[in-house]
Amino acid sequence: MINMEEINKKNNSLMGKDVIILRNFSKGIFFLPLFVLSILFWIIQAFLEELNPWLGGIWVVIFFSNFSVTVLDFPSYRVLVLILITVIVVLLVIFFSLIPTLEQEGVLGEDFNLGLPAEFYMIMTIILGLILGLIFITTRFDYYKIERNEVYHKKGIFSLSTERFPVRGLRIKKEIPDLFEYMMLKAGTISMIWKNKIVILNTVLNVKKKVKQIDDLLSHLQVVVD
Numbered sequence: 001m002i003n004m005e006e007i008n009k010k011n012n013s014l015m016g017k018d019v020i021i022l023r024n025f026s027k028g029i030f031f032l033p034l035f036v037l038s039i040l041f042w043i044i045q046a047f048l049e050e051l052n053p054w055l056g057g058i059w060v061v062i063f064f065s066n067f068s069v070t071v072l073d074f075p076s077y078r079v080l081v082l083i084l085i086t087v088i089v090v091l092l093v094i095f096f097s098l099i100p101t102l103e104q105e106g107v108l109g110e111d112f113n114l115g116l117p118a119e120f121y122m123i124m125t126i127i128l129g130l131i132l133g134l135i136f137i138t139t140r141f142d143y144y145k146i147e148r149n150e151v152y153h154k155k156g157i158f159s160l161s162t163e164r165f166p167v168r169g170l171r172i173k174k175e176i177p178d179l180f181e182y183m184m185l186k187a188g189t190i191s192m193i194w195k196n197k198i199v200i201l202n203t204v205l206n207v208k209k210k211v212k213q214i215d216d217l218l219s220h221l222q223v224v225v226d
Contacts, residue, residue: 020146020213022190023139024201027070028131030184034059034066035128042121051115059116061087069180144192144199146214151192153199169194170218174211182207 041055064087145152151170153163173191181187181203188207192199204210 018148018217020210020217022144022146022201022204022210024142025139025187025203025205026135027203028135029187029203029205030069030181031066031128032132033184034062035125035132037062038121038125038128041116042118042125045116045118045121051117053114056114056116059121060114065180069178069184144201146217148217165192165194165197165199167218172211172214172218174207176207 037059041059045052045055142155143153145154146167149167151165151167153165155162171193173193174188175191176182176188178187186206186208187203190201190204190207190210192201
């Protein structure tokens with residue numbers, strides 16, 4: 001026997017989730033960890049009297065990681081493990097073998113230091129902050145909004161360009177094509193599929209949470225229709 005009271009409670013609990021926003025971010029969003037690290041190292045180095053080589057080395061490694069994520073795809077765990085092992089081996093060779101050898105031979109000089117000044121971290125903070133700010137601003141004016149009856153694609157500052165698609169017949173496909181992107185910001189790809197149209201959002205943050213919210217919404221609508 002159907003318990004209408006329980007159904008009504010479930011429907012009421014879902015009413016606040018009837019609007020889901022999907023934003024497709026630029027790959028530059030993955031420089032967010034480097035931006036946070038630059039702020040932290042800027043503050044630390046500003047209080048130090050000498051350049052700290054560990055800070056500079058860590059910053060270079062994070063820069064390499066962020067840059068690799070934006071330009072390369074890492075689709076499998078085997079590739080991920082191989083890349084990590086390669087990076088570790090290369091860094092060990094550089095820090096413990098190559099650099100001391102070059103210093104002894106006079107190629108680098110005795111005062112060679114991987115440390116970076118506070119001004120460098122400050123400049124990188126400003127540059128990365130501007131880039132990330134532009135990325136966040138553009139996603140405020142170009143996004144998809146899934147509602148109870150329709151899917152809206154709003155584009156432009158004044159939403160002059162708006163597309164509408166029906167919720168009925170909508171299918172959602174989730175993919176995690178890059179393991180590093182998912183590990184960093186839980187990012188993945190969401191495809192919205194209709195009978196005669198496909199919309200692909202390549203970089204959606206918290207992709208699993210978004211898909212679960214959409215599943216809950218579509219399941220709720222199915223109950224209401226029935």
